[in-house]
Amino acid sequence: MRLQWEPAQDAHVLLYPEGMVKLNGSAGAIMSRCDGVRTVADIVADLERTYDLTGLAADVSAFVELALEKRWLELRT
Amino acid sequence: MSAAAAVPGAVGPPLWLLLELTYRCPLHCVFCYNPTEFARTGAELATADWIRVLREARALGAVQLGLSGGEPLVREDLEELVAEAHALGFYINLITSGVGLTEARIKALKLAGLDHIQLSFQDSTRQMNDFLSSTRTFELKERVAALIRGHGYPMVLNVVLHRLNIDHVGEILAMAERMGAQYVELANTQYYGWAWLNRAQLLPSRAQLERAEAVTQSFRARVGNRMQIYFVVPDYFETRPKACMSGLGSVFLALAPDGTAMPCHAARMLPGLELPSVRTHGLREIWYESAAFNRFRGEGWMKEPCRSCPERGKDFGGCRCQAYLLTGDAENADPVCDLSPHHQLVTEAVARAERAAAAPARIEQPLVFRDHRTSIPLVPGPLAPRR
Numbered sequence: 001m002r003l004q005w006e007p008a009q010d011a012h013v014l015l016y017p018e019g020m021v022k023l024n025g026s027a028g029a030i031m032s033r034c035d036g037v038r039t040v041a042d043i044v045a046d047l048e049r050t051y052d053l054t055g056l057a058a059d060v061s062a063f064v065e066l067a068l069e070k071r072w073l074e075l076r077t
Numbered sequence: 078m079s080a081a082a083a084v085p086g087a088v089g090p091p092l093w094l095l096l097e098l099t100y101r102c103p104l105h106c107v108f109c110y111n112p113t114e115f116a117r118t119g120a121e122l123a124t125a126d127w128i129r130v131l132r133e134a135r136a137l138g139a140v141q142l143g144l145s146g147g148e149p150l151v152r153e154d155l156e157e158l159v160a161e162a163h164a165l166g167f168y169i170n171l172i173t174s175g176v177g178l179t180e181a182r183i184k185a186l187k188l189a190g191l192d193h194i195q196l197s198f199q200d201s202t203r204q205m206n207d208f209l210s211s212t213r214t215f216e217l218k219e220r221v222a223a224l225i226r227g228h229g230y231p232m233v234l235n236v237v238l239h240r241l242n243i244d245h246v247g248e249i250l251a252m253a254e255r256m257g258a259q260y261v262e263l264a265n266t267q268y269y270g271w272a273w274l275n276r277a278q279l280l281p282s283r284a285q286l287e288r289a290e291a292v293t294q295s296f297r298a299r300v301g302n303r304m305q306i307y308f309v310v311p312d313y314f315e316t317r318p319k320a321c322m323s324g325l326g327s328v329f330l331a332l333a334p335d336g337t338a339m340p341c342h343a344a345r346m347l348p349g350l351e352l353p354s355v356r357t358h359g360l361r362e363i364w365y366e367s368a369a370f371n372r373f374r375g376e377g378w379m380k381e382p383c384r385s386c387p388e389r390g391k392d393f394g395g396c397r398c399q400a401y402l403l404t405g406d407a408e409n410a411d412p413v414c415d416l417s418p419h420h421q422l423v424t425e426a427v428a429r430a431e432r433a434a435a436a437p438a439r440i441e442q443p444l445v446f447r448d449h450r451t452s453i454p455l456v457p458g459p460l461a462p463r464r
Contacts, residue, residue: 004166008137008138008140015192016193017170017192017231
């Protein structure tokens with residue numbers, strides 16, 4: 001699984017064996033912050049700071065859960 | 078190159094690029110989709126040509142790269158091509174029989190940036206694997222599977238199913254599990270190329286297909302999401318056609334070994350489609366402006382019943398090559414669709430398969446193995462299969 005920015009699609013895409021998922025802006029913003037070091041709380045804080053928003057925790061958690069289920073992400077403990 | 082160019086903005090980039098680097102292959106599989114006349118196609122592109130194509134495709138927005146054939150490992154410049162593709166930012170899939178994948182080459186490919194290897198097996202048994210490919214490759218494939226896993230690649234197995242091996246699906250899945258496969262494609266044969274020639278022997282019966290699906294389903298339930306299993310039903314058993322290539326000229330661009338550009342793997346067979354070559358044209362011009370790539374874009378080419386069908390935006394009328402092979406006219410609805418006036422061509426083929434499966438001794442035409450010498454006199458198109 002690889003995440004990269006594709007200018008031709010103006011989006012982050014996830015690349016995996018014989019497949020590709022084009023991420024929308026929010027998903028791209030979250031996924032591109034998943035670096036194996038930061039926690040969900042770190043990412044929420046970063047997003048809220050970057051986009052000058054509050055109350056993103058529920059949305060981010062919901063997406064992370066979906067991404068775990070789809071195996072776009074794995075949990076490092 | 079003339080004809081109506083694509084409306085700017087209406088056509089997206091060729092996101093998926095497939096390079097069929099060579100038609101040479103150590104295997105002789107009876108279900109191969111390569112053109113039966115492959116021996117009469119032109120010389121393979123040189124390394125520098127492929128590298129130019131990679132750069133042009135990436136500049137257009139291509140990102141998924143398939144390296145296939147034939148057997149791509151027979152190209153000695155494979156590592157060089159992979160390194161270039163990696164530097165350009167492609168996600169690189171190698172689609173291989175495993176023959177030629179030594180420890181030294183897998184190391185070099187990994188170093189060059191290869192992302193993924195899809196290994197084909199013909200069956201779970203040595204006997205059938207070796208018979209179907211007309212080689213002794215079963216043990217070699219097992220060793221290669223271990224090599225792939227050992228080098229940290231996700232283990233992706235592809236097994237092409239048909240009448241002769243579909244009853245082994247349980248054993249095939251058990252083999253995949255033993256090998257630590259993460260993805261398994263149980264791809265039922267679709268009938269193009271050599272498979273079209275051998276259709277009478279390869280098309281399974283409906284009972285076989287249903288058993289195989291049931292076995293796959295219960296296996297899935299047992300292993301959970303540890304193993305992703307894709308079961309591709311043969312078109313002939315469907316009542317609606319596949320959205321072939323998401324529409325020709327929409328996202329997929331394939332290049333044959335001689336540099337012929339194709340909107341699908343099999344498009345070479347379509348009469349009147351003057352396929353451009355990367356030897357003489359740039360990829361941007363080929364993708365956006367060539368008559369061949371614009372031929373089946375949009376809906377203007379459709380005939381009834383597709384033209385007025387509410388589902389035409391979903392399946393784009395199905396597969397042009399299947400329409401041509403079965404009806405002789407590439408503009409017809411894919412006869413897999415039960416709204417097609419030619420649908421009985423598909424149901425009759427299935428009925429014949431049922432009878433043949435019940436009485437195998439009555440099959441007159443022997444299996445034709447994919448082979449260079451056999452290929453020379455073969456012509457593509459709807460004339461080929463005898464009953």
